[in-house]
Amino acid sequence: MISVVLVLLALAAQAHATGSEGWPTYHGDYSGQRFSALTKINAQNVKHLSLAWSYRLSSPGTIKSTPLVVDGIAYVSIPDHVWAIDARTGREVWHFEWDGKGGNHIGNRGVAVAGDSLYVATPDCTLHSLSIKDGKERWRQTICDLDLYYYVSNAPLIIANNGGTHLIVGVSGDDLDIPGYVESHDPSTGALQWRWYVVPQKKGDPGFESWPNEDMAKHGGGMTWQPPTYDPELNLLYVTTGNPQPVVAYKNRPGANLFTASIVALNPDDGKMRWYFQSSPHDTHDWDATQVAVLFDGEINGQPRKLLGQASRNGKFFVLDRTDGKAIVSSDYVYTNWSNGFDEKGQPIPNPEKEPQIAGALVTPNQGGATNWPPPTFSPQTGLFYVSAAQAYSVWYIYDAGDNPQGWGGTDRGGWSQNMLQAIDYKTGKVRWSHKWEGGGMSGLLSTAGNLVFSGDGSSGNFVALDATTGEPLWHAGLRSGVSNGPITYTLDGQQYVVVGAGDTLWAFVMNE
Amino acid sequence: MFRFGPGSPVAAAAAALIVALTASVEAQRPPTQRPPARVTAARPAGSDSREAIARRLCSQCHPFEFVIGVSRTREQWEGVVENMVGRGARGTRAELAAVVDYLSENHVLKASTVRGGSGPDDKPIVDPKAAAAAKPLYTASCLACHGPDGRGTAQGPNLVRSLVVLHDRYGDKLGPYLRASHPRAGKPAGSGSPFEALSNREVLLLAHFLRERIEDTLRGAPMFKPGNVLVGDSSAGARYFQGEGGCTQCHSPTGDLAGIGRRLEPVNLQQRFLFPQPSGGRGRGRGAATKPVTVTVTTESGETLTGALDRIDDFNVSFRDASGNYRSIRRTPGTKVVEDDPLAAHTALLSRITDKQIHDVVAYLEGLK
Numbered sequence: 106m107i108s109v110v111l112v113l114l115a116l117a118a119q120a121h122a123t124g125s126e127g128w129p130t131y132h133g134d135y136s137g138q139r140f141s142a143l144t145k146i147n148a149q150n151v152k153h154l155s156l157a158w159s160y161r162l163s164s165p166g167t168i169k170s171t172p173l174v175v176d177g178i179a180y181v182s183i184p185d186h187v188w189a190i191d192a193r194t195g196r197e198v199w200h201f202e203w204d205g206k207g208g209n210h211i212g213n214r215g216v217a218v219a220g221d222s223l224y225v226a227t228p229d230c231t232l233h234s235l236s237i238k239d240g241k242e243r244w245r246q247t248i249c250d251l252d253l254y255y256y257v258s259n260a261p262l263i264i265a266n267n268g269g270t271h272l273i274v275g276v277s278g279d280d281l282d283i284p285g286y287v288e289s290h291d292p293s294t295g296a297l298q299w300r301w302y303v304v305p306q307k308k309g310d311p312g313f314e315s316w317p318n319e320d321m322a323k324h325g326g327g328m329t330w331q332p333p334t335y336d337p338e339l340n341l342l343y344v345t346t347g348n349p350q351p352v353v354a355y356k357n358r359p360g361a362n363l364f365t366a367s368i369v370a371l372n373p374d375d376g377k378m379r380w381y382f383q384s385s386p387h388d389t390h391d392w393d394a395t396q397v398a399v400l401f402d403g404e405i406n407g408q409p410r411k412l413l414g415q416a417s418r419n420g421k422f423f424v425l426d427r428t429d430g431k432a433i434v435s436s437d438y439v440y441t442n443w444s445n446g447f448d449e450k451g452q453p454i455p456n457p458e459k460e461p462q463i464a465g466a467l468v469t470p471n472q473g474g475a476t477n478w479p480p481p482t483f484s485p486q487t488g489l490f491y492v493s494a495a496q497a498y499s500v501w502y503i504y505d506a507g508d509n510p511q512g513w514g515g516t517d518r519g520g521w522s523q524n525m526l527q528a529i530d531y532k533t534g535k536v537r538w539s540h541k542w543e544g545g546g547m548s549g550l551l552s553t554a555g556n557l558v559f560s561g562d563g564s565s566g567n568f569v570a571l572d573a574t575t576g577e578p579l580w581h582a583g584l585r586s587g588v589s590n591g592p593i594t595y596t597l598d599g600q601q602y603v604v605v606g607a608g609d610t611l612w613a614f615v616m617n618e
Numbered sequence: 619m620f621r622f623g624p625g626s627p628v629a630a631a632a633a634a635l636i637v638a639l640t641a642s643v644e645a646q647r648p649p650t651q652r653p654p655a656r657v658t659a660a661r662p663a664g665s666d667s668r669e670a671i672a673r674r675l676c677s678q679c680h681p682f683e684f685v686i687g688v689s690r691t692r693e694q695w696e697g698v699v700e701n702m703v704g705r706g707a708r709g710t711r712a713e714l715a716a717v718v719d720y721l722s723e724n725h726v727l728k729a730s731t732v733r734g735g736s737g738p739d740d741k742p743i744v745d746p747k748a749a750a751a752a753k754p755l756y757t758a759s760c761l762a763c764h765g766p767d768g769r770g771t772a773q774g775p776n777l778v779r780s781l782v783v784l785h786d787r788y789g790d791k792l793g794p795y796l797r798a799s800h801p802r803a804g805k806p807a808g809s810g811s812p813f814e815a816l817s818n819r820e821v822l823l824l825a826h827f828l829r830e831r832i833e834d835t836l837r838g839a840p841m842f843k844p845g846n847v848l849v850g851d852s853s854a855g856a857r858y859f860q861g862e863g864g865c866t867q868c869h870s871p872t873g874d875l876a877g878i879g880r881r882l883e884p885v886n887l888q889q890r891f892l893f894p895q896p897s898g899g900r901g902r903g904r905g906a907a908t909k910p911v912t913v914t915v916t917t918e919s920g921e922t923l924t925g926a927l928d929r930i931d932d933f934n935v936s937f938r939d940a941s942g943n944y945r946s947i948r949r950t951p952g953t954k955v956v957e958d959d960p961l962a963a964h965t966a967l968l969s970r971i972t973d974k975q976i977h978d979v980v981a982y983l984e985g986l987k
Contacts, residue, residue: 207739229738251738252784280736280836282779320770324779352837440969458973463845465888466973498968500892500976502885504842509769511778512835513842518885519893521965543930565931578932 127174127192128593131215131260132480137334137399139482140552141594145601146616147555151570151580157602157615158195162188164202168606170215170260171480171549171591178237179604180218181611184210184228184258189240192604193597195613201240205229208256209277214332214478215260217272219292226257226274234295246295248288254280260332263292266340268374271298273342275329279391282350282511285327285365289376299376303327303346303364311378312363321358326350327365331395331478335373336411339428342373343400343413347393348385353461354505354514361386366394368415368423370430380430383452384417389460390443390501390517391472392419398427399483399490403531405433414531416481416492418474419443421453422534436534438527439475439496443468461501461515471499472517477547480591484552487573489537490529491558493547497522524563526550528576538576549591551603559603561588568592568605568612584612668720671713678707685721688822689745692722694788733836742787744830752827755820759813763803768831773803778835783828789821792828796821844885848981850974855982858975864963865979871986879984888980892971894964909960913937918952927957 132139146154162168166183172190173180179192185205189198208228217224222243223235230249235242249255255278262273271289285303290296304325305313316322328347335342349358349365366385369378384394399414413427420441424434432451443459459468473495481492498521505514524542529535548561556573566587570580586608594603604613676685690698699707699718709717727743763774770776777783786792796813803812816824834841859865869875882890910926915935917923923945925937935955936946949955959965 205739207737207741209736211735252741254733254737256736278736280733281784281832282835320776320779351835442969462973464847464849464973464977465844465885467892467968467971467976469968498892500888502844504844506845511769511776513837513839514835516837516842518844519889521893521895521968543932562931565929567931567933569932581933 127595129173129175131171131332135335137397138401139480139550139591140484142554143594143596143601144555148557148572148579150616151557154580154614155617157613160190160195160611162609163200165609167608168590169212172593172604173216173218174595175218177597180216180223182213182216182225184213187216187225199240201235203227207251212258214258217261217263219263224261224272226259226261228256230255230257232274244295246290248274249276253283254278258330262332264335264373271373273333277328277330279326279328279350279352282324284323284325285329285347287329287344301371301376315361315363317359324350325362325365334398334400336400336427341370341379343398344369344371345395345398347395348388348391351510352391352513353389353516354503354510355389357509366392368398382425382430382432384415384423385419386452387455392474396476397480400427401483401485414483414490416476418476420470420475422529424531434534438529438536439494441469461503463503463506465500465502467498468501469498471497471520473497479547479549482550482552484573486554488531490531491550491552492527493550494527495522495524526560540576546587548588551592551594553594559592563587585610666720668716672717672720675707675709675717686725687751688748689725689727691727695721730833732833732838742829744833745826748823748826749830752823756827768828777828778832786825789825792825793821847884847888848984850977850981852981852985855978858979859982875986877987879986884980884984887983888976891979894961912958914956915947916954918950
């Protein structure tokens with residue numbers, strides 16, 4: 106246990122030196138920047154980047170997880186499966202397969218590693234601890250109720266501080282009207298440390314005034330399906346929350362519906378909320394605000410500030426002071442047509458006419474959103490926040506026009522979309538450059554100190570390196586299918602690797618010298 | 619013999635027997651020998667000799683229509699038949715197997731297509747026939763407090779969100795609750811349940827009814843259908859069509875759009891004029907577009923080539939020329955590529971058309987009979 110803590114403290118200490126060795130967490134570090142200080146591969150030489158190895162999963166599935174690389178071993182997951190892969194050769198070291206009991210198998214974001222343990226959650230609401238030596242299970246805990254149509258896609262996150270070690274995990278499920286929550290477990294035993302509910306569970310709980318009654322509040326959704334970020338100095342955990350329930354038919358839940366579609370700062374030692382910012386007040390379009398809360402230090406009006414940036418699914422970009430959640434910048438990073446500006450807190454004001462209608466309302470973004478789960482990246486070098494985005498339109502309908510809709514009483518239909526990579530100036534919220542993709546679909550991103558941004562180009566099936574300053578494509582490789590996860594980079598034996606998942610295959614590229 | 623009173627020793631013994639016998643049947647059959655899902659078409663009544671056997675054996679004690687009034691899984695039918703054997707039903711081993719086969723093939727629960735991948739693998743499957751059969755009982759005993767769709771009233775809680783209902787499997791939680799724990803209106807707790815006498819069959823029917831109410835809230839549920847989209851002003855739509863919309867540049871109400879209101883449902887008219895692309899996206903040569911995107915490529919050497927776009931990305935473009943030859947060209951800095959999308963005017967509408975204009979145009983197009 107002591108060794109676990111030491112490893113974690115070391116990991117926390119190198120939070121902003123991502124990839125100098127491996128890629129030890131979902132985002133590479135706690136900040137969510139997905140920026141690597143490595144420069145061996147750079148804008149000058151990237152055109153020589155070449156294939157090192159590829160690994161095709163030994164069980165079918167799509168790699169949406171970001172692999173971790175620890176001590177030369179890469180750990181990659183899909184629902185019910187984890188593989189350990191030699192990060193030098195792409196050879197399989199072990200494979201964990203779980204005989205699950207159900208749950209939505211839409212995707213798995215990844216695993217957590219600390220000391221000699223690996224943590225993964227499977228769709229059937231089970232959190233597992235495995236030995237990183239051989240993938241053998243050490244303990245398992247049930248963290249949600251399958252009968253309520255919960256499932257887990259989240260990558261767990263391990264944090265260590267003076268208050269102990271915490272294994273943080275969130276839950277998914279927006280079929281039935283159920284509450285979202287995030288939990289902390291003891292990494293050594295699996296015992297529950299705390300649970301924080303996104304929506305009020307009883308009258309008088311924080312946020313209760315934003316719901317019409319207790320029944321609607323306690324079933325109000327807000328799934329926590331993306332890994333949080335963490336600031337060790339402030340000891341704050343930044344959790345992002347999903348859409349309210351009932352999802353599209355909203356008649357019986359007037360109010361802001363806190364704390365759905367929000368960014369919330371929690372104390373990781375007791376799960377108590379410090380502050381919140383609601384990215385989509387009273388959402389009616391299935392626009393989770395679970396997009397990564399990216400932590401970075403910057404300068405606003407000449408003053409150094411501790412900041413948090415989010416490009417939200419609803420098309421809005423926010424920069425907050427991450428000490429108190431106060432908005433500094435609120436803007437649109439693609440054209441949107443559903444809001445009437447921002448309120449005094451910097452939160453968007455929904456336009457009631459663009460809420461779903463019986464006869465339909467043409468809205469942009471569509472249900473998939475202006476962005477979605479593929480992780481963005483922030484480069485402290487360029488000061489740009491990069492996000493895989495879509496200008497997407499669809500028509501939103503109410504199907505259940507009654508007074509008490511439940512679950513999914515409406516949806517959107519049809520659509521047109523244009524995918525692009527947006528580079529946003531965090532100081533102004535304005536798009537500095539935009540690179541349109543010919544293909545459809547979104548991609549996770551990686552930026553490096555070599556002045557590069559790595560991205561997929563959607564259904565065109567290329568993995569592309571762009572100049573981080575100008576957006577010019579500098580290199581590409583055609584893969585069998587579109588990039589399906591967030592790319593990573595690491596060094597082994599002095600060589601810098603870039604690894605990306607596309608469909609059922611991991612592709613590793615290296616600068617041969 | 620389907621009706622046995624709650625809490626009776628016979629009922630308990632029978633229930634134990636069902637479990638034990640079902641388990642032993644399962645244990646004797648390794649997974650590899652599990653019969654594959656059968657797709658035998660239902661045969662006309664009377665033409666299946668197995669049906670005749672089932673009818674003969676079951677009808678000794680029950681109307682046959684009563685037996686087949688609820689569909690069950692194969693495992694459940696095996697349990698029922700074993701139970702009946704324990705209660706005196708007599709047949710040869712081959713006859714009993716034929717009864718199980720017949721019932722499992724013709725009166726089996728069919729997995730819902732609504733959100734099939736969500737929830738537990740062993741979630742209950744709704745038998746619509748059983749759910750419908752529960753309606754008189756639900757209406758008489760439950761509706762006043764729980765509402766017509768089970769979503770609750772001021773007098774009773776929401777059953778779609780009830781943990782008893784959500785954890786139930788074919789009445790196994792619902793039955794004990796209804797018989798022993800359901801409060802009696804206007805009486806203090808512990809006054810006994812008003813539903814002590816519910817039969818197993820009644821509980822099973824209610825379980826199907828309530829599970830169906832849950833499925834009615836899932837995305838893609840059959841009851842979720844578009845409402846009335848004909849809310850616009852047809853004459854305003856005609857003016858938009860002929861003026862601001864620019865529609866007449868390509869379309870004519872007496873030409874290509876003649877009778878369009880007869881051919882398409884209003885909601886599909888709305889979708890088609892806003893999103894005519896064959897498969898979403900930008901319609902770049904995907905699917906069977908009626909008019910493909912054409913591309914004109916001027917190479918570094920000055921050669922100009924044109925054809926129907928096949929595929930394009932930042933690095934390469936491919937197309938078929940007028941002779942049907944496939945061409946693939948690298949997009950170098952000196953290569954010029956111009957695309958001509960015949961649906962570009964529709965795409966351009968998206969950022970400027972209002973919802974009122976959309977409804978007006980749909981009303982106009984719908985009138986083109």
